[in-house]
Amino acid sequence: MNAGAAPAAVAPVVVATGVRMGYGGVQVLNGVDFTVASGEVSCVIGPSGSGKSTFLRCLNGLEPVLGGSLRVLGEEVGHTLRDGRYHPWTPKRFAAFRRNIGMVFQRFNLFAHQSALENVACGPVHVLGTPPDRARTLAMEHLDRVGLADHAHKRPHQLSGGQQQRVAIARALAMNPALMLFDEPTSALDPELVDEVLEVMKSLAAEGMTMVVVTHEIAFAREVGDRLAFFADGVVVEEGRPRELLAAPEHERTRAFLSSVLGAQEGPFER
């Protein structure tokens, strides 16, 4: 993004080098190399089981990195260097780190016992210690921003999937994150509800939010993404500018995946 008047050498938000992760003898990530610059929208695509969601969850420490190096917002995720050793983080340290990273889940995960407004105010009140009245005002602004001010007092089960996901985005934004992670945000939605969520994400991208988006929406990646990475078998098979990568994939794996996905998809941004 803005290659012309780039502010002098901003450190990348995410630098992954040879990241490995696995559970129960199954290797999920086999050495992922991946970089996200500040203000960039990075889209991640790939077949299910390729490790793309796992990698996203490593970025905010929801899954532990077992090998390689993963630096997010200038910190080695999960460890702090002190006296010549890397010391593992305490749960409290993890919590402090995650305050700056918003996450949006495939299944929304709105707090079921709270209204939309309470969901959005929850982080500021219980994590940042914002006074409830102030948090409520701010939450209302965030809900308004995703077009749901009228639904502030509804519970998650009274909202459609698309509305729930927009509340989830507002909830993440309420923490003023430096990085937003999206884990297949539209995969659990009915087809007619996908666009309203993508519109919110597009407006976020236009404002310069740094985003990592795991998605199956190829059209969104093409239109909004600055970078596109193709995951398979726990590694980044290929990576580049979305239009170039989608037009002329270098690897056979990528070509096979794209033809199977694009064959089934006719997105709103297709031309």
Next chain:
Amino acid sequence: MRTEPIADGSGTPVPVARTWHWGRWLAAAVALAVAGWLAYLVVVNPHLDWGKVAEYLFNERILSGVWVTIEISVLATALGLVLGVLVAVMRLAHNPVLSGLAAFYIWFFRGTPVLVQLIFWYNLAFLFPELVLKVPFTMIGLKWDTNQVMTGFTSAMLGLGLNLAAYFAETVRAGIQAVDRGQTEAAYALGMTPARRMRVIVLPQALRIIIPPTGNEFISMLKTTSLVYVVAGHDLMTNASQIYKANNRIMELLIVASVWYMVMTAVATFLQGRLERRFGSDAVRLVRGGGVAARVLPKVAA
């Protein structure tokens, strides 16, 4: 069942015949005959003095026993609920020592009969004649005579409360585990610590599952307190048994005690119904609707 006439082929309304439920009438007749006969046998039994039943129903010792039973039930249930939540949270902790301790507690108290525990607490003085609470290596501290502390009442409360905690911990654990894992992940992603996630997000939702069984536990507790008579806790059963040991009117006093247990259960059942109607379908009102819970549990202004 339809009562409105049906139009036949020519359009004339024809009434609908009534269905005779032969099975119901037969069952009712048999039940009435058997129950009536049994009731008759008891009521007209020459060995049973109904005058005594009426006389003792509002006897002073019986009434004070009823009150003690309520006291023990309430206190033991309260102790069991608080301790049960604590044990459940420990059981689910990542700390293997805490989790192991909780597992041991649950195994131990579910593994020994309540009766044994009651007698154990009552006779604690055989093991420790004095209970001492003092600062190590000094003379500063407090000392009690075990037999004065471990009255029938306190040993009943401890025995029943500790025992309930073990069972209730499993109810709470089930409630906590029934809350979707995604809620925890979302809480962590917002930057909550594990403790805050438990208090703000998971427990309020687990309550929906936990609260209905608590009514059941209390009703069960009302009657389990009758075991207290082995340690002379001056509850309803103790007092009733002391009276029948003196006057040998065993059946009459058992009837008196049963009547009171049934009355208490009926009241508790009524309260349980209200509790479930209030919280069963929706735990959130607990947090929002005022009352003790609203002060104990956190809340976001709405």
